[in-house]
Amino acid sequence: MSTQVVPKKVYFLIFAILMVLTFLTVQAAFYNLGVLNIVVVITIAVIKATLVVLYFMHVRYSDRLTWVVVAGGFAWLLVLLVLTLSDYFARGWLRS
Amino acid sequence: MSEAHASHLHQFDSPEQQRESASLGMWVFIAQEIMFFGGLFLAYVVYRNLYHDAFAAASHHLDLRFGAFNTAVLIASSLTMALAVHAAQLGHRKVLVSFLIATIFLGSVFLGVKVVEYHDKFVHHLVPGANFQFEGPLEHQAEIFYSLYFAMTGLHALHMVVGVGLLAWLVYAATRGRYTPEYYSPVEMSGLYWHFVDIVWIFLFPFLYLISRH
Numbered sequence: 256m257s258t259q260v261v262p263k264k265v266y267f268l269i270f271a272i273l274m275v276l277t278f279l280t281v282q283a284a285f286y287n288l289g290v291l292n293i294v295v296v297i298t299i300a301v302i303k304a305t306l307v308v309l310y311f312m313h314v315r316y317s318d319r320l321t322w323v324v325v326a327g328g329f330a331w332l333l334v335l336l337v338l339t340l341s342d343y344f345a346r347g348w349l350r351s
Numbered sequence: 352m353s354e355a356h357a358s359h360l361h362q363f364d365s366p367e368q369q370r371e372s373a374s375l376g377m378w379v380f381i382a383q384e385i386m387f388f389g390g391l392f393l394a395y396v397v398y399r400n401l402y403h404d405a406f407a408a409a410s411h412h413l414d415l416r417f418g419a420f421n422t423a424v425l426i427a428s429s430l431t432m433a434l435a436v437h438a439a440q441l442g443h444r445k446v447l448v449s450f451l452i453a454t455i456f457l458g459s460v461f462l463g464v465k466v467v468e469y470h471d472k473f474v475h476h477l478v479p480g481a482n483f484q485f486e487g488p489l490e491h492q493a494e495i496f497y498s499l500y501f502a503m504t505g506l507h508a509l510h511m512v513v514g515v516g517l518l519a520w521l522v523y524a525a526t527r528g529r530y531t532p533e534y535y536s537p538v539e540m541s542g543l544y545w546h547f548v549d550i551v552w553i554f555l556f557p558f559l560y561l562i563s564r565h
Binding site: 267311321329332339 | 379
């Protein structure tokens, strides 16, 4: 955590961006973009989550040790997802 | 509990170190929460690939308007929570209490909408179990979708209930002047928790409501 006080306007700006992204992801869902639908949805969700983590959760202003723990948390999630799904796909159990 | 005049507990070198320790511990907790929800998301991804058509059909029974409205409500509650922490840092007690109450209100709105949605699923026999009914040959696969829907949104809603409880406790403590610009860790830590729960919904909403909407 930091003792740094983040200006209020930063919070309002992040809030506005999050709302716009929510609107965009809802709109995009009504168009059939094939595989791109999932890519768009996940990309927007990841951007939104990153903004929340960096600004609302103050990670951008935090010390290095916090950065390592945060990155470690998400890296472990990627291990869970990537290793398991690569196994499923490699065996042809999905999308058959 | 530290004395009113002590800026930090005796095991810490400085208030700064005490704050960093609290933040680090909270992030370790959140890291395990990521894995906790991560397993459910993984199950969802695997089953959605296995039963693609059934998941698309079942997902259409969710009301997009409720989901989108709740997403906006939760993002707004994250803003009020961030502003509450901001007020705590500056020592503005009344502003802090106001924003905490606003966050509780928005969290309650979210849970209220969730109750309406769950009620709708009960009425339409979309709750997995003996009374589950789904038109077509994909009934059992659709039941898996709704099992995951209730497990994921239910666990998320449980986190919201806990969050509202934490905020109520903060309101009680804040009105008694327990937080100062030197010591407001409980406000900041509850904020981290609240924002994390928001992030879970940021992923739940598109996965459950949006994918295969077109």
